[in-house]
Amino acid sequence: MNAPPRYELYVLEDGERPVEVIEDTKIPNAATIKVVKQDHTLGNLIRAQLLSMPQILFAGYKVPHPLQPYFLIKIQTDGTITPTAILEQACTKLIGTMVTLENKFKREFSFKDVGGVVADDPYGTGAAGGSEWAQGKDYLDF
């Protein structure tokens, strides 16, 4: 009965900061960044993007304990850019990728709509009573 609410695994608490940068005192141009309330979805994505960037000497992430909802990402750069700056750059690049993907999907879906595959239910609500849609109440503008 006294279990903590499960949403604590992915919702930031009041005043909790999503990111914490811990500078490395022994390695030059290195930092460990703690990202709170996120998991492998973001960790592995960022790690892979960082490794593809030429300024990076090291990038790795870990989820230290499966019950503690955060991950650490360790970054070392070649000194031309700070670890935080390159992390930000990586995120921006990834957002760019996602936007391109989104546009591609939008395009593909619109072609399929014309093809009449889901013409009766263009938004793919998967809902019963599709006829009710005809009465208006358009709820999405993709």
Next chain:
Amino acid sequence: MAQELDPIVRIRELERDRVNFVLENVDLSVANSFRRVMMADLPTVAIDMVEIEANTTVLPDEFIAHRLGMVPLVSANCDEAMRYTRDCSCLEGCRFCSVILTLHVSCQESITLDITSNHLELGAMDDGMDEEGDELSKRPNNFGMPVGKNDPGVAPVLICKIRKGQELKVKCIAKKGIAKEHAKWSPCSAVAFEYDPHNRLRHTTYWYETDIKSEWPLSENAKEEQPVRDDELFDYNAKPNKYYMDVETDGSLGAQEVVMKGLQELQAKLANLILGLKAPEPTAEDEMIPPPPSNMGGPPPTSAWGGATTQWSGAGSGAASWGTSPGAPAGWGSPARAAGWGSPAAGQWGASPSAAAGGWGDTSGWKV
């Protein structure tokens, strides 16, 4: 790097609740994060609380409550059309953050009667909430109804079978949630993910008895790629580039919505991380806002390091580092953590009306 080329998307099949597509020129991590986010990070509606008013069926209350929780409910546009109860200003659920479904079936004849998801009816919400909100206008007409209700083409979900004289009367409160909390909130019933059908990259090793080719038949997707020649040298630098995915939803969201919302959710996650990086370092003033009661008089943190040290200590070893890092006490690490596990949480628990007070009175409440 694969991302130098533009990503390619090709949809092979599209149905209302299913989409099969091929993704090209993206990194494996992108494809996998996309898969993960579609499965676990998209909000839907599902029955979360069940008040059982009468249950004379053969199944016990919790059995029925669990089954009700699994019933997929129409959740189109759920991220905008509904609030999380934890974010809502109401005390115990209102029309903005919950959907009421009622079910009352009794059997009067000498037959076996099936109670199915079709017997669930949308109920009125007597919340006395006078707040304005545009969430309701964003909902489709059948929002919160069981998927496939009144659709002869969709078989309903069987909940219980009753005989003459038995009755089931329940009130269900459906809430918005994501699958990280409970899998019933996942919009996806299955997500297929395959790359490298010929195992060219040797990311896996096949066990076989005598002949690897006859014992491991190729998948359909293998037709899309050249088979590995017998004299081909292994390219250990090769990276996966083409991903075959098939997203199948339970009907609560459409396949198209799942895909688009999945990409948006990934962007939101990344954007929040950027925002977090750009946010100024917490000042001493900021850190004093949620002071742990025992440390009210403690010195303010002297440096960012103090705060950092506290955070490093896990939940278990927290006490030890309190002593060793005197710069931190008033700091900020611990209210967050303590609220979850320690004593300060007790106050919150008492005040939380949702689960605890659910009702063990004349009607029994089941947290599904």
